[in-house]
Amino acid sequence: MIKVGKIVIYSEKTELARELVTAALEIQGAERSVTAVCINDEEQTRDLAARGIAVVNLSAPGVHPSDTASTARALQQVVDELEAELVLLASNRRGKELAGRLAQRLNAGCLTDVTGMAIQEGRLACTRNTLGGATVATQFIKTARQVIAVAPRTYEPAAEKPGGSVDDMTVSISAASGIKLVETRARDKDSVDITTADLLVVVGQGLENQEDLVRAAALARFLGGEVACTKPVATDRKWLSEERVIGLSGKTCKPQLAILLGISGQVQFTVGIRDARTIIAINNDENAPIFQMADYVMVADLADVLPPL
């Protein structure tokens, strides 16, 4: 008894849109009720159509992902046209920013950073972290239309499959919002994917100097794993790229083994690592909250532990 109607999916990032295809099909089953929207992106149109679903190849002059208002307007027209009830977006930064604006246009309830969806009693139940990651809430959107932004990597990307189709559509967006894109800068590419590593050595602000960082990285390499970090290590100290941040505003990882070095254990961090099979924590403060969630607890100064390792 599924009450979810037509689903529209959209992400400017093709790899995230593929995950949304999987999410939509899991909720809806019926392929014909799932439509992906690609905005000014022929390549994405081809990619998603090859995954067995209907794709709207939307030509929307003047619409650019950097102008959230214009993207929301374009999507609203498609959602209205298709009479869709549920819009699935990716909960990357652009997707989250878009979610609230589109929801407001559609008069829809909205949930972002959703880490799981399931049909319960004919309604779509969503799970997401709340209270900074201390708790996990199960929530329903009560409005007729719903906008849900799904956390990246919650679903596997959809595989290629026959049966897809493409419909061309054009929308014109009136009143431009005056946003001018002056410059784009790519981040230094750190192609590491900490979410797939079996072993992670995760460093926090307890590391006193970059030599310890080199040692931690050597340990990770020796054990066949990757280095990850807490947010301040990347954003304040800029020792590692933001690609390697674990937590609420970083990534969620489920390695076989996580070795946590000099990390206090604030919920915004632990939410990203609490599903690791085994956790070893080393901290010089015996009362550090991180020890609450560790299988192995080592109270020690990293300056004594790291060099010999």
Added chain:
Amino acid sequence: MNIVVAMKQIPDVRQIRIRNRQPVLEGVPLTFGSIDKNALELGVSLKEAQGSGKVIVVSAGSEELQDTIKEALAAGADEAYLVIDDKLEQADGAVIAHVLAETIKKIDDVDLILCGEGSGDNYSGQAASRIAELLDLPQVGYASAVEIQNGTSRVTRSLEDGEEVLEVPLPLVVTVVADINQPRIPSVTQILKAGRKPQEIWELADLGIEPGAAVETVSNLAPELQRQRVVVKSNEEFTQVLQAEGFTGR
């Protein structure tokens, strides 16, 4: 030029204890979300750079807000526009955004509306986008730098894989990331003066808004953690643990 900063009163998440998987909120002090404080710092420093205008904090919440707001007034805000109503307890992001948008409409010459990229408790990131839509303004989320010059803004949006620099005419809505700045620590005099700064207060009925919620929460529980907390005393024992876990190294 006036700058509005929207801030959310939240329980201090570091002080929330879990009992029987339930969060215990009683006795937990209220504060503002930490990224909201970065938004306020940006507002205050932009005002100082301009040398004119006011920084006005808007916030909606329970009665305690009249006290919590002093934090923001001490940290450099000039005035507060507050909506205080018990009925806001059940309100979700959609209602709060509506309330804040209506409140912002009462303020003259607003050039910039600032929010944190996400609140300290829900981190849902909807309010700013909804406010921008309700007020029909352009928006830039996840700003890591903001400059104002000659009636336009230059905002750097920080994304997962890069940055983009945008020029946007005023007024606009901006959300900031946590590393945009380091919020100042107010001095004792500033804290003392905070209580005397103007606060305008409304109730929901004054704004003609019905409380409600588009989202229903059926449960909110801490995940079950079953960890053994075996004590490891030396590097030798640490190495043994690694081996026992199947990581012997290369």
